Amino acid sequence: MKKERSTTLKDKVALLPPDPGVYRFLNNEGKVIYVGKAKNLKRRVSSYFLASRNRDPKVGVMVRQIADVLHTVVASERDAFLLENNFIKELKPRYNVMLKDDKTYPWIVVRNEPFPRILSTRKLIRDGSRYFGPYSSVYTQRQMLELIRGTHTLRSCSLPLTPERIRQGKFAVCLEYHIGNCKGPCAGHQTEEDYDRSVALAADILKGNTREVIETLQAEMAAAADQMRFEEAQQIKERIHLVRTFESKTVVVNSTLTNLDVFYLLMDEGTAFVHFMRVKRGAIVNSFTVELKLRIDEEPGEILSYAISQIADKVDGGLSHEILVSVMPDAELFPDKSFHVPQRGDKLKLIEFAEKNAKIYRIEKLKQIEKVDPRRHTERIMETMRKDLYMDAQPRHIECFDNSNIQGTHPVASCVVFRDGKPSRKEYRHFNIKTVVGANDFASMAEVVTRRYSRVLEEGGELPDLIVVDGGKGQLSFAYQVLKSLGLEQKIVLIGLAKRLEEVFYPNDPTPHYLDKTSESLKILMHIRDEAHRFGITFHRQKRSNDFIKSELEEIPGLGQKSVEKLLKRFRTLSKIKQASPEELTALIGKSRTDAIRAHFEEAD
Numbered sequence: 001m002k003k004e005r006s007t008t009l010k011d012k013v014a015l016l017p018p019d020p021g022v023y024r025f026l027n028n029e030g031k032v033i034y035v036g037k038a039k040n041l042k043r044r045v046s047s048y049f050l051a052s053r054n055r056d057p058k059v060g061v062m063v064r065q066i067a068d069v070l071h072t073v074v075a076s077e078r079d080a081f082l083l084e085n086n087f088i089k090e091l092k093p094r095y096n097v098m099l100k101d102d103k104t105y106p107w108i109v110v111r112n113e114p115f116p117r118i119l120s121t122r123k124l125i126r127d128g129s130r131y132f133g134p135y136s137s138v139y140t141q142r143q144m145l146e147l148i149r150g151t152h153t154l155r156s157c158s159l160p161l162t163p164e165r166i167r168q169g170k171f172a173v174c175l176e177y178h179i180g181n182c183k184g185p186c187a188g189h190q191t192e193e194d195y196d197r198s199v200a201l202a203a204d205i206l207k208g209n210t211r212e213v214i215e216t217l218q219a220e221m222a223a224a225a226d227q228m229r230f231e232e233a234q235q236i237k238e239r240i241h242l243v244r245t246f247e248s249k250t251v252v253v254n255s256t257l258t259n260l261d262v263f264y265l266l267m268d269e270g271t272a273f274v275h276f277m278r279v280k281r282g283a284i285v286n287s288f289t290v291e292l293k294l295r296i297d298e299e300p301g302e303i304l305s306y307a308i309s310q311i312a313d314k315v316d317g318g319l320s321h322e323i324l325v326s327v328m329p330d331a332e333l334f335p336d337k338s339f340h341v342p343q344r345g346d347k348l349k350l351i352e353f354a355e356k357n358a359k360i361y362r363i364e365k366l367k368q369i370e371k372v373d374p375r376r377h378t379e380r381i382m383e384t385m386r387k388d389l390y391m392d393a394q395p396r397h398i399e400c401f402d403n404s405n406i407q408g409t410h411p412v413a414s415c416v417v418f419r420d421g422k423p424s425r426k427e428y429r430h431f432n433i434k435t436v437v438g439a440n441d442f443a444s445m446a447e448v449v450t451r452r453y454s455r456v457l458e459e460g461g462e463l464p465d466l467i468v469v470d471g472g473k474g475q476l477s478f479a480y481q482v483l484k485s486l487g488l489e490q491k492i493v494l495i496g497l498a499k500r501l502e503e504v505f506y507p508n509d510p511t512p513h514y515l516d517k518t519s520e521s522l523k524i525l526m527h528i529r530d531e532a533h534r535f536g537i538t539f540h541r542q543k544r545s546n547d548f549i550k551s552e553l554e555e556i557p558g559l560g561q562k563s564v565e566k567l568l569k570r571f572r573t574l575s576k577i578k579q580a581s582p583e584e585l586t587a588l589i590g591k592s593r594t595d596a597i598r599a600h601f602e603e604a605d
Helices: 002-014 041-047 057-065 077-091 138-151 163-167 192-207 211-226 230-245 300-312 345-372 374-388 441-459 473-485 520-554 561-571 574-579 582-589 591-604
Strands: 021-026 032-038 068-073 107-110 118-121 130-132 260-268 271-280 283-293 322-325 338-340 397-406 409-419 429-432 466-470 493-498 503-506 509-513
Touching: 002 041, 002 068, 002 345, 021 041, 021 077, 032 041, 032 057, 032 077, 041 068, 068 345, 077 283, 107 138, 107 192, 118 138, 130 192, 138 192, 138 211, 138 230, 192 211, 211 230, 260 300, 260 345, 271 300, 271 345, 283 300, 283 345, 322 345, 345 374, 374 520, 397 441, 397 520, 409 441, 409 520, 429 441, 441 473, 466 473, 466 520, 473 493, 473 503, 493 520, 561 574, 561 582, 582 591
Parallel strands: 260 322, 322 338, 397 466, 466 493
Antiparallel strands: 021 032, 021 068, 107 118, 107 130, 260 271, 271 283, 397 409, 409 429, 493 503, 503 509
């Protein structure tokens, strides 16, 4: 049993992504015993299972209790800090020491008051104030506050600046006004409208709307540099860098959200993956993915309804009242719950965050299947490609064409072959363009496709299930006309793959077809297209190199075409011909031609 547990854990760790995220170790009872963050999940979690004499004995005790590993991928190391904090506070794992107290990460708050102050806080109070953050680093938070105070003259005092008191002259300006850090709203020297404009610009920095701020700072930096105030220019440059790299919001913790649950449904062949997240007081405190085996004719809403009912039994306290979903379930099954499919804003970001983790979980499962049952994996991919490309049969045999030339010189083309989604390099073919003059990719494509499939038909060879043309509508149209002339347009599916946006084109259809950027179908099409390009470029370079060597050898008096071809076939490069001994050359082309070659190279040196 222990050996079986070790093997399962090893497989799980091996499939972890090299992304930032948070991992959770569970014991045999399914209880979380440790939560950790990582810049690279795979490397960090793997380190626990490596033998080490210097490892802390407490870590060894914990590792022996690990029965399972869960993980959540996030966008950045900063988000990993925050999510780890949320999980530890919610789950209170046995082996976590840090962050178990009531400490939390700092926020920046714009107070709900006349002439609002912008301050640091660790307490989130719902009094109408606006909160930004949280910040995983106090240093980052202080830098942002300094940036705001350096670019906007806002008050730092705690005076109750009501309009009545200002009119009554209750306040007098302080030192901050005299040194230029405040415009004196307390004494009526600054209007509330003007002050609010500065607050709005400062809030833009915190929201990430920094274009106007950066333009202002760049002008100040240029002016300081022109006046040779280089130290000040460098300080402004650092502020610009800070503004550009700062991310004002994170989906991991968001003050605009309250208590809710999130469900994302990802459908696959015969399987569904549902990622669940729980949000409390704006913070994600739980996250995991479940896998469901599907029966026939099940609608996404029905599948999600079943998954929600199953997950509800697993989470403490049942479901939240507000639930975000990717597709609407059967709401009648959950009469006291409010379901919503978000279309924009922070709630949509939560759905996208759940989608990302569901897809990562799916990829890990598929890798496990590929490792255990490669044929089943291939069958699934081929069936997915068939559906994605609207084909009648699976594309087990794919061929892709690409042209290569530089300003019309040395025009060549390549044909690469994939079988079952993988390269079949022994079937790759090169073509020298024979009938086209100059750089004409369309005509070159027509020539190569004609030569390729005319020969296949003459020899009774195997036709491909799918032909991929590297290019857009032009190359596709010429290739289609060739297939039509050969009577193959109904026997082979033909598509064009445009490189800029990875658009898929079909003959006689002006509208491009877009595949999911993360789909395996698009990855295979991009792979075969890139292989055709690489193979063609390699041949093109080789041909140019051979032509250069050939032209130099032909300049040697007494050296004919047959002798040049013999030398190229034997030695391939000029350097190897130069290094060849007189005996080798004489045996190949004779003494007089050998003497002519040696004299030519000695004269050149």
